[in-house]
């Protein structure tokens with residue numbers, strides 16, 4: 001059985017997942033998680049006695065060359081469409097190499113994966129599963145020229161119902177509403193979603209929170225090394241056009257994505273290193289006495 005020496009009895013095992021793709025199953029005292037080597041794709045994170053934190057489409061593909069729909073797709077080295085190239089780059093559709101698994105002294109589990117070598121980029125993805133889900137994406141320019149790239153952890157969150165939630169933490173960032181082609185500075189009011197939404201926020205470095213009364217929790221997206229946030233929900237019409245998402249799944253998912261895209265793209269000198277860290281956690285909604 002390949003990967004056997006990465007197993008940590010009772011805490012981490014590599015098993016066949018959907019489509020027989022190798023999947024890392026993690027159990028900690030606080031939570032469970034699943035990560036596919038395909039795209040180094042975190043597909044599941046759930047704290048004990050809570051609903052899953054991540055949405056995963058029941059209609060997702062699990063095959064080489066196709067991204068898994070849901071969880072945390074790694075978008076790299078470009079965001080969005082490129083003529084004749086795969087949308088959102090290739091990192092999410094290649095098989096990453098499992099480099100290290102470790103049980104940490106505090107009971108958390110750390111997993112380190114590396115992107116198969118490509119010209120002028122080396123990339124590593126380090127996942128720490130514990131009471132929270134911590135993800136670090138490291139990129140080094142291994143070429144001889146200055147190079148730029150975009151990146152995004154395109155996280156799909158599981159929510160009780162789209163009309164119930166509100167999003168805060170975007171106040172003051174520069175918003176581009178991709179559907180309305182509008183540009184504005186986000187105001188203080190929490191964002192609510194009542195239709196298809198696709199908004200790219202630049203100079204957005206603050207922690208974003210999703211308040212979900214239906215699940216009685218606040219999801220917190222804390223980050224460093226990331227200046228962009230994307231908020232996306234396909235709603236009805238777009239969901240109908242997407243074969244790998246159920247027609248009504250939009251009601252229970254919301255993407256709050258953390259990265260560096262557009263004007264926040266990263267420019268790396270030869271040998272330069274860029275590090276982005278995103279920590280996902282959930283907290284009870286305070287009940288006022």
Ligand code: TA6
Nearest residue numbers: 067080087088154198230232257
């Ligand atoms: O982050 C929003 C977005 O760029 C949307 O345009 C939508 O296409 C979504 O990503 C999913 O993209 P994908 O290539 O995974 O279907």
